[in-house]
Amino acid sequence: MNAQAKIHLDRVVKKYPGSKVPAVEELTLDIPEGEILVLVGPSGCGKSTTLRLINRMIEPSGGRILLDGEDVTKANPDKLRRRIGYVIQQVGLFPHHTIADNIATIPKMLKWDKKRITERVDYLLDTVGLPPEQYRDRYPRELSGGQAQRVGVARALGADPDIMLMDEPFGAIDPITRERLQNEFLRLQEEMHKTIVFVTHDIDEAIKMGDRIAILGERSTIRQYDTPERILAYPVDDFVNDFIGNGSTIKGLNFLQVSSLRLSDYPALRESESAAAGLNLLQEKGRDWLVVLDGEGRPVRWASQEQLGQAGTGDMRGVGVEVGDHLKDENTLFEALELMVQSAAGRTCVVDDAGQFQGIVDMGHLNKAIRTAQSEARRHYEELEANA
Amino acid sequence: MEALSSWFTYVSANIDYIWESTLAHARISLIAVALATVFSITLGVIVQRRPLARTIVLTAAGILLTIPSLALFALFIPVFGIGNTPAIAALYLYAILPILRNTVTGLDSVSPAVVESARGMGLSTWQQLVKVRLPLAWPVIMTGIRVATLLTVGITAIAVLVGGDGLGTYVQSALTRNGLPNATEQLYVGVVFTVALGLVLDLVLAVVQRFTTAKGLRL
Numbered sequence: 001m002n003a004q005a006k007i008h009l010d011r012v013v014k015k016y017p018g019s020k021v022p023a024v025e026e027l028t029l030d031i032p033e034g035e036i037l038v039l040v041g042p043s044g045c046g047k048s049t050t051l052r053l054i055n056r057m058i059e060p061s062g063g064r065i066l067l068d069g070e071d072v073t074k075a076n077p078d079k080l081r082r083r084i085g086y087v088i089q090q091v092g093l094f095p096h097h098t099i100a101d102n103i104a105t106i107p108k109m110l111k112w113d114k115k116r117i118t119e120r121v122d123y124l125l126d127t128v129g130l131p132p133e134q135y136r137d138r139y140p141r142e143l144s145g146g147q148a149q150r151v152g153v154a155r156a157l158g159a160d161p162d163i164m165l166m167d168e169p170f171g172a173i174d175p176i177t178r179e180r181l182q183n184e185f186l187r188l189q190e191e192m193h194k195t196i197v198f199v200t201h202d203i204d205e206a207i208k209m210g211d212r213i214a215i216l217g218e219r220s221t222i223r224q225y226d227t228p229e230r231i232l233a234y235p236v237d238d239f240v241n242d243f244i245g246n247g248s249t250i251k252g253l254n255f256l257q258v259s260s261l262r263l264s265d266y267p268a269l270r271e272s273e274s275a276a277a278g279l280n281l282l283q284e285k286g287r288d289w290l291v292v293l294d295g296e297g298r299p300v301r302w303a304s305q306e307q308l309g310q311a312g313t314g315d316m317r318g319v320g321v322e323v324g325d326h327l328k329d330e331n332t333l334f335e336a337l338e339l340m341v342q343s344a345a346g347r348t349c350v351v352d353d354a355g356q357f358q359g360i361v362d363m364g365h366l367n368k369a370i371r372t373a374q375s376e377a378r379r380h381y382e383e384l385e386a387n388a
Numbered sequence: 389m390e391a392l393s394s395w396f397t398y399v400s401a402n403i404d405y406i407w408e409s410t411l412a413h414a415r416i417s418l419i420a421v422a423l424a425t426v427f428s429i430t431l432g433v434i435v436q437r438r439p440l441a442r443t444i445v446l447t448a449a450g451i452l453l454t455i456p457s458l459a460l461f462a463l464f465i466p467v468f469g470i471g472n473t474p475a476i477a478a479l480y481l482y483a484i485l486p487i488l489r490n491t492v493t494g495l496d497s498v499s500p501a502v503v504e505s506a507r508g509m510g511l512s513t514w515q516q517l518v519k520v521r522l523p524l525a526w527p528v529i530m531t532g533i534r535v536a537t538l539l540t541v542g543i544t545a546i547a548v549l550v551g552g553d554g555l556g557t558y559v560q561s562a563l564t565r566n567g568l569p570n571a572t573e574q575l576y577v578g579v580v581f582t583v584a585l586g587l588v589l590d591l592v593l594a595v596v597q598r599f600t601t602a603k604g605l606r607l
């Protein structure tokens with residue numbers, strides 16, 4: 001797909017002895033440098049097999065695997081694996097080694113000096129959120145599942161490999177801890193820029209973790225390979241559509257930001273103005289709800305025509321209902337939707353960094369944004385097809 | 389009461405000889421167990437992941453145990469002549485099964501995830517064995533060694549019949565001199581010191597086991 005593919009699989013085949021159909025059939029795949037590629041697909045489709053082919057935990061029956069353009073299909077597998085971090089669901093910490101020694105496994109094999117190893121271990125423990133003084137000398141059986149998986153990640157990062165392979169790393173962890181580990185890992189990746197292949201069977205995890213997603217079908221065939229937003233906006237076939245499941249459009253809102261919207265002019269007045277002026281403005285603009293601003297121009301309440309009518313001759317102080325939370329440019333449209341459905345007016349106010357009213361987001365905006373994303377994705381695929 | 393005091397009298401009068409026999413007994417047993425340990429761990433490592441070889445080897449070691457001990461000792465006389473050597477050879481064969489079986493079981497009990505991650509980090513097959521699989525299997529292997537030691541200490545008493553040393557000399561003497569003075573005392577010297585030796589060696593090995601088991605595995 002592009003020139004800087006860190007890992008390139010070239011028509012890779014894996015046939016397990018004794019089985020008629022290959023577990024991986026002629027898979028060609030580029031994994032771009034510094035990104036997280038998620039392999040996702042139904043159970044048994046060959047995700048783990050594909051992953052384990054990359055560090056030669058299993059030998060391919062055919063095809064080539066290139067790292068940085070170099071064919072590693074014939075390389076020494078032990079040396080290859082020391083260059084590649086590997087994290088599995090069951091973690092597999094060495095129970096007879098301390099946490100520090102577990103993390104030091106590869107640095108020791110590479111004969112780093114003692115001081116460098118100690119510093120590296122402490123740095124990694126810090127990085128995964130386990131205070132070194134407290135955890136260094138513990139044994140794996142003294143850790144919770146979430147802590148063990150953190151150490152598993154730290155151990156894989158031991159010698160600072162530029163490639164990480166992760167097979168359902170957070171699969172066996174309770175949902176709350178999993179979410180935390182996912183967030184921590186994404187934050188880490190922002191600094192590390194490792195090339196990561198991440199296996200999961202959970203589409204939501206794939207959407208969250210992936211810079212790109214490869215949706216795999218039987219025999220590890222690629223059904224769709226793209227960014228999460230494009231997959232959500234334009235699932236190429238029924239298989240992908242079914243796999244993504246309900247609510248894919250709404251999930252797609254996570255990838256659109258308020259800043260991408262063109263906010264329309266919306267009636268707003270300071271609360272020092274009279275209710276009558278508010279009512280006039282609403283009638284003039286043909287709207288039902290007025291945004292009432294405070295002295296600083298920050299939105300505070302929604303006032304309906306009816307409420308303004310009942311307010312009589314005074315100003316608009318205390319008239320209407322609370323606007324609730326505001327949106328800013330960097331918020332996602334998913335968050336906008338969340339606020340919108342809670343709001344009395346069915347709309348949400350957008351403010352700038354100073355809190356000043358900028359405009360509103362309503363259903364029409366979301367609808368338009370989604371349709372734009374979908375048609376862009378469709379055009380992208382049509383272009384691909386035309387060029388093919 | 390009187391029997392007991394006469395036994396103590398006998399023991400204190402002959403303590404030098406008894407001590408010497410006990411040491412000889414221990415030496416014969418420990419040599420056999422040491423040889424069996426090296427052999428069985430090696431063989432266990434080789435066959436553990438090979439189902440056919442593993443069944444054959446474990447069955448063969450089991451059959452060895454069912455050969456009557458006296459016969460097994462005698463079988464080695466044509467090869468090694470009379471003395472401690474045929475005894476050690478026979479005891480060695482007996483000691484194989486417990487150690488071999490525990491080596492295989494111990495290696496089986498190592499979590500596949502641990503081996504997978506060891507391999508995934510680039511440990512060579514040999515490093516996986518000596519740094520991960522054997523240390524994790526060690527407590528179970530060590531238990532096999534202790535069982536083999538107890539078993540061997542008991543059977544070593546038969547060595548005397550093929551011309552070997554050890555506490556068996558007291559038992560044999562008691563049997564041939566049945567009814568004569570001190571025969572009963574000698575019998576009990578054989579029994580008591582053999583049992584005591586077994587217990588002491590087991591205790592020593594228990595301490596060795598504790599200190600050779602990685603801290604993270606200790607309960």
Ligand SMILES: Nc1ncnc2c1ncn2[C@@H]1O[C@H](COP(=O)(O)OP(=O)(O)OP(=O)(O)O)[C@@H](O)[C@H]1O
Nearest residue numbers: 016017019023042043044045046047048049050201
């Ligand atoms: N060692 C093996 N020997 C034979 N067949 C195997 C072996 N490992 C996996 N398979 C088969 O290969 C196919 C792909 O297995 P794989 O473990 O890669 O699936 P997966 O996508 O990771 O599934 P899951 O989501 O359940 O982990 C399956 O049909 C499986 O039965």
Ligand SMILES: [Mg+2]
Nearest residue numbers: 047048049167
């Ligand atoms: Mg799998």
